[in-house]
Amino acid sequence: MFGRKKPTLKQLGDQALLDLVYQVKDKWQMAQKTQDNVRGLDDQLEMESKIQQAKFEFLFRQARQRKVAGEAVSKEAATRNTFR
Structure with missing residues (x-):
């Protein structure tokens, strides 16, 4: 209560961005699994995977620009080696 700092708008925005990165990554992985499990490759499934x-990738770049540290962002940066 006393002496506790309130989160700033940037911290709240960064957390919201990080949550969105996690959600979109989960949807992308699910779309990839669905695409792999379906025998006849449907154009709609392929497009859904590409959209996700x-x-x-867009949210990943935004998180990197804002220097948001998170598990998904860190792992993806390590695999892509895009520190520049």
Whole structure:
């Protein structure tokens, strides 16, 4: 109560961005699994996977620009080696 700092708008925004990154990554992985499990590759399934991948990559770049530290962002940065 006393002496406790309130979270700033940037901290709240960063946390919301990080939550969104996690959600989109889960959706992308689910779309990939669905695409792998379906025998006849449907164009709609392929497009859904690509859309989710594009969303994740956009949010990933935004998180990197804002220097948001998170498990998903850190792991993806390590696999991509995009520190520049």
